[in-house]
Amino acid sequence: MHEFTVSVAEILGRPGAYRDIHISRSLPGVRTTLARLENDLEARLRLESVVEGVLVTGRATGGVLLECARCLKELPAQIHVDVCELFYGPGHQPPADEDAYSVRGIELDLEPMLRDAVTLALPLNPLCKEDCKGLCARCGKDLNLGDCTCTESESDPRWAALDAVRDKLPQ
Ligand SMILES: [Zn+2]
Ligand SMILES: [Zn+2]
Incomplete structure (x- = not known):
């Protein structure tokens, strides 16, 4: 029918x-x-x-x-x-x-x-596989296909602050 x-x-x-x-x-x-x-x-x-x-x-x-x-x-x-x-x-x-x-x-x-x-x-949260790595929030690269270079090229702001403190310490 x-x-x-x-x-x-x-x-x-x-x-x-x-x-x-x-x-x-x-x-x-x-x-x-x-x-x-x-x-x-x-x-x-x-x-x-x-x-x-x-x-x-x-x-x-x-x-x-x-x-x-x-x-x-x-x-x-x-x-x-x-x-x-x-x-x-x-x-x-x-x-x-x-x-x-x-x-x-x-x-x-x-x-x-x-x-x-x-x-x-209908599933609310479908995943292509359990451990899907998703997309890089910065460059949008599919992290299942390999790491992107975003995280390597930019230093973490917390470390930057520590570096600044270290520069002021007597050597
Ligand atoms: Zn996926
Ligand atoms: Zn990236």
């Missing part, structure tokens, strides 16, 4: 009845500062009728592009997100403090749920 809106007319109000679906489509705009969803999102979900509404369970998979938080290298990756969400049916109100999803008429709009789940699953 290429739509996030699915009919639950056949299962609504019949606890135990279910429908399995497979959705494959893009979900634009799902991103954090250092990660974004690329390509289509694949979701294999079971929509199961329960007393309170429809329970949606399953897994969504998508290709993401991450940016290393230290060296900014782009890293393609896959994410897998397990979902388990209740969509409240007609006549069932979610608790007031709960940010819940609801059945709309005879349909479920799965997009907000998938958008939330994937966004939460």
Whole structure:
């Protein structure tokens, strides 16, 4: 299917009845500062009728592009997100403090749920490798490729102060 809106007319109000679906489509705009969803999102979900509404369970998979938080290298990756969400049916109100999803008429709009789940699953601090050395704060060189010359050519201001003191000492 290429739509996030699915009919639950056949299962609504019949606890135990279910429908399995497979959705494959893009979900634009799902991103954090250092990660974004690329390509289509694949979701294999079971929509199961329960007393309170429809329970949606399953897994969504998508290709993401991450940016290393230290060296900014782009890293393609896959994410897998397990979902388990209740969509409240007609006549069932979610608790007031709960940010819940609801059945709309005879349909479920799965997009907000998938958008939330994937966004939460994106890494906040992706690294190309555990010990990534990052970029030099002065010259911007990728220190994974070797040391830069910044630190050698400039003396540390603390040592400069010490040198000044030493110059005043009697030899
Ligand atoms: Zn890196
Ligand atoms: Zn440098």
